[in-house]
Amino acid sequence: MSGTVDKQPVLIAGAGIAGLCTALGLLRAGIPVRVLEQAAELREVGAAVSLAPNATRALDSLGVGEALRAASNWPQRAAMKHYQSGAEMVAYDMGPEMERRWGSPYLQLLRADLHTVLVDELRRLDTTALQLGARVLGVSQDGDSVTVETAAGSFTGTCLVGADGVRSAVRAALYGDGAPDFTGYVAWRGVVPTDSLRNPDFTPDTAVFLGPQRTLLRYRVRGHTAVNVVAFARVESWADEGWSLPADRAELRASFAGWHPEADDMIEGLCRAGAFKWGLFGRAALPRWQQGRVSLVGDAAHPMLPFLGQGAAMAIEDGVLMARALVRGPDVETALACYERIRYPRATNTAKRADAHGLRIHQHLVTASADAPVPRDDFAEFDFDVATTPLDA
Ligand SMILES: Cc1cc2nc3c(=O)[nH]c(=O)nc-3n(C[C@H](O)[C@H](O)[C@H](O)COP(=O)(O)OP(=O)(O)OC[C@H]3O[C@@H](n4cnc5c(N)ncnc54)[C@H](O)[C@@H]3O)c2cc1C
Numbered sequence: 001m002s003g004t005v006d007k008q009p010v011l012i013a014g015a016g017i018a019g020l021c022t023a024l025g026l027l028r029a030g031i032p033v034r035v036l037e038q039a040a041e042l043r044e045v046g047a048a049v050s051l052a053p054n055a056t057r058a059l060d061s062l063g064v065g066e067a068l069r070a071a072s073n074w075p076q077r078a079a080m081k082h083y084q085s086g087a088e089m090v091a092y093d094m095g096p097e098m099e100r101r102w103g104s105p106y107l108q109l110l111r112a113d114l115h116t117v118l119v120d121e122l123r124r125l126d127t128t129a130l131q132l133g134a135r136v137l138g139v140s141q142d143g144d145s146v147t148v149e150t151a152a153g154s155f156t157g158t159c160l161v162g163a164d165g166v167r168s169a170v171r172a173a174l175y176g177d178g179a180p181d182f183t184g185y186v187a188w189r190g191v192v193p194t195d196s197l198r199n200p201d202f203t204p205d206t207a208v209f210l211g212p213q214r215t216l217l218r219y220r221v222r223g224h225t226a227v228n229v230v231a232f233a234r235v236e237s238w239a240d241e242g243w244s245l246p247a248d249r250a251e252l253r254a255s256f257a258g259w260h261p262e263a264d265d266m267i268e269g270l271c272r273a274g275a276f277k278w279g280l281f282g283r284a285a286l287p288r289w290q291q292g293r294v295s296l297v298g299d300a301a302h303p304m305l306p307f308l309g310q311g312a313a314m315a316i317e318d319g320v321l322m323a324r325a326l327v328r329g330p331d332v333e334t335a336l337a338c339y340e341r342i343r344y345p346r347a348t349n350t351a352k353r354a355d356a357h358g359l360r361i362h363q364h365l366v367t368a369s370a371d372a373p374v375p376r377d378d379f380a381e382f383d384f385d386v387a388t389t390p391l392d393a
Helices: 017-028 053-061 065-071 095-102 111-125 169-175 249-255 261-273 311-328 332-367
Strands: 010-013 033-036 048-051 077-082 088-093 107-110 136-141 146-150 153-157 159-162 181-193 206-211 214-221 226-234 244-246 276-282 294-296
Touching: 010 017, 010 146, 010 153, 017 033, 017 111, 017 311, 033 153, 048 053, 048 111, 048 214, 048 311, 053 065, 053 095, 053 311, 065 107, 065 111, 088 095, 107 111, 107 214, 107 226, 136 169, 146 159, 159 169, 169 294, 181 261, 206 332, 214 261, 214 332, 226 249, 226 261, 249 261, 294 332, 311 332
Parallel strands: 010 033, 010 159, 077 206, 159 294
Antiparallel strands: 048 107, 077 088, 136 146, 146 153, 181 226, 181 276, 206 214, 214 226, 244 276
16 A cells, blocks of 8 residues: 555564564565664574464465475474373374364474574565664654664654564553563573484474473474474572573473483483573563554564464564555554554463463463363464455454
């Protein structure tokens, strides 16, 4: 919609998953963007990511489906296993079965590889869109434009999309709702070379070990060569400096002592490969995201716990819908209101479901009776098609 964005670009703060997807959606429609990223060089950290069918469907609409598939693993089967016996408590087919049911695949890949797919496409569409070293310091707006002060200078655009993560400077400028809150979970994350494991031929390729107040997730990435391992624990508080630090191996081993040899293999693999310990931080939902010509996408708008594997998926969907709304117009403020009307309920509800699912799986072996059904994800998010959902609903 040419009336929405004329000569000025759409400014996007942050070149994470949400920011890059917003940029791709706009560039594909011929709308200029400026992506302002604080990092001096692009280096995605943090292991791997699972992309459910709603996320891969959305990425297909951005034209990166082929590169995405080439970089990904296609998990065939997933199970929840008992932390001591190793027995499968519940299992389901993934692979062709999932793709048949939802029309899009469930994929797993290194975050760095996803980032490369998105950045390569961005640079193919516009070599000048990305501005590195541009940490956002301040935001101001009037009736016609938004100006963003950054470490790399001042940028003016028709509107600003805050895609700068859970510690968003844009959100702080709009709402000043302080630092994020510790959620009560820590996660040790790392990528373990398969050939360093005692049993490299473990099955199924995707599993969650369920223990009291602890879970351990593992899945293959980069073919058969590596395993993404994430060990979660519920704890009282986060006393460490910062929000991620090299793992203390003794603490990690003690937290998962007595677990089944297959889970222990992963913990020892993490210790050898070098894991990071992350505090998981969140925020209370904002009453709204938009203020005039500025709005929020991804973790800046709605950080969520990772227990449904939907944080990146919501960031991708946000980007696709933000671009669709801005392309349609008829003006920036109407477009941002349309984006929020569609995305706010879906993302807020998913964040609530991720909270509840996290509690259920961490408390199952603490509070449930022996014959209680194992809490499993009902895949309620998978159906949604953000590229075709009506904007006028
Ligand atoms: C342990 C764990 C496992 C997870 N697993 C999954 C999973 O399997 N599937 C899934 O869908 N989701 C998963 N998630 C969630 C997912 O990683 C996030 O929801 C997603 O990365 C959010 O993307 P984003 O682009 O909004 O934010 P980010 O990825 O945080 O990107 C923000 C970007 O903004 C930049 N930035 C920050 N501040 C500024 C500033 N002031 N100025 C300019 N730039 C700035 C940052 O450098 C960064 O590039 C997981 C999360 C965790 C913690």
